[in-house]
Amino acid sequence: MREMIVSELTQAVQELARGFARFLPRLIVLVIIAFAGWVIAYFLKLLARSILRLIKFDRLSENAGASQLLARAALPPSSELLSRFVFWVAWLGFILLGINVLGIFGLHEQIAHFFLFLPRLFVALFIMFVGLLAAGFFSRAALLAAVNGNWPSPRLLSISVRAIIIVFVLSMSFEELGIAEQTVLVAFGIAFGAVMLGLAIAFGTGGKDLARRFLENRLVRGNKEDKNEDELSPL
């Protein structure tokens, strides 16, 4: 009996030792991959930071209004944030590669999903960034046109343009990420429809005088001349 127990224990220990002997090289490979990955990711971070500084990404981000959002959230500047993001995505990718080497059952599929998800994540981020740029550009264009055209509430118009574009961009990004596609689509449809309906009602009722003036100025030549009365020719 005692011998049997010893034998079983010995066998178990030997199995464990064999398993550990089989596992140890893989663990070492994981550590090596993680370390090499860290070095490569760090290099990529430096590279990304240099490129972003070279193309004056922070200024682009400031123009898009992203910098102000980041500052409010006590986050670092956008070029720093993006280079950190590159670092973590790259290092995480290497760590997952290393874990894959361990051969743990069930992880293969999850890791493959992660790598398949990466391009969509980048596309979504790209859409958001371009969208923020577009929102900044068009809201400023609307603001300038409204001020120079002497329209009422230029800032409200500018904020509305910005909000509409951002909502549109967010819905596109979520759709790309596959997050609550139906919900986002319906929510966007409702929100966009509500805004348009609200604007139509506001323009038609609250702004009927403005609408009349606008149409008169556009369509009736005489009134346009009246408006320009006392105006000096700049040239």
Next chain:
Amino acid sequence: MIEELSTPESPGALRTDVKMTEEGFLTDDFVRQLINVGEIDILVGLPTCNNAKTIGPVIAAIQSGILQWFSRDRAAIIDADAGSRDGTPELVAGASIDDVQQRAFNRVALRTLHSISTQYGSSVARGTALRTILSAVELLRAKATAIISPDSSNIQPDWLRVLLKPISTENFDLVLPTYARHKFEGLLITNLLYPVTRAVYGLRIREPYASEFAFSGRMGSQFLAQNSWNDESARAGSEVRITLAAITGGFRIGQSFLGAKNHVEQHAADLVLALRQTIGVLFWSMESNFSLWSNKTGSQPIPTTGTEQEFTIHPQRVNRKRLHEMFRSGVVELESVFRSILSPPTLAELQRIAGLEEDDFYYSAEWWVKTVYEFAAAHHKAVISRDHIIQALAPLFRGRALTFLLENRSSSAAEVEANIESLCLEFERLKPYLLEMWAGRE
């Protein structure tokens, strides 16, 4: 009758290289008509669009001027039309020469006077019109060309002499006009374009944006070849562009006094559009010619025929309240935009000025100059869209215009001229500030 003593030169004598370049741009019919004309000495270009009401007297004055001052020269009138629907091209092409001849001191031209009209498009594009005329100048090898605004109701035959003679006899390359204006007309020229051009390039050109001007064949060829006509932005503000091309190209520039400027620049009545076509073009030019202007200090007069500038001072109603309101709302509403363009002290000063009542309103020359120079630096650094920078200048210009109106409410012509000169000297004095902002701004 005008006698045709010269036969047109053979078509082979025309500039075939230009023909090749421009053949896709000019219509076949127009090229055929130009070939029939042959080489010429004098060309008068008219960029028209629905000018039937005013074109008759303008054509008559041009023909009289040619008969009177250039009767021995081969001459042509080229009308570049933007699709007029009131018969303007027909009026140009079919203007009676006999009538003019009767009025024109019974002189008889020794050469044929051709009058050709071509349509370059269906909407007004001054740059394209100028390109059409320049192409004709190249093909016809015209030695001197005058561009005349078709709505110049007060044109005199003598205009052709004062514009074209300096080119044909004194070897000038570009002759720009000076006008007699009301003291409050053309404020964009007197308070912005003229002083900045003068301070930056060191030449006292009173009308860098000219409706009437003349240029030599050499100057026209170079401008036609260098300007990137396919780019829409390069076609805008072609009037300022040709002036700047003459300055940066080292051409001989002169000025001639034409008298009263009666026509209003309808196409530039919109202030933002006018800013784009003038100061926008100037800012672009500063970008590519930094080495040329950065070392210049002070300014030099340019040869002028007649008086340099005259101001009329009859009373004129001006809506000062509107200018004040638009300046004030502009400073308040565009604060976020100005933060990207202006330095904190300048923005703070503008906000202080915006708080002043209309009667106390004063936007000093010094702060105006600093504002303009900071805009130029921001345009250079492209801190935001360059077109947005130009648009943002509009409300501030209104503020400066209001100060000019208040300062010169009861000023005589001499006092107005002195005030403009003082502003110009301020622009020249603060040029180091421009260089500092240009180099240092991030």
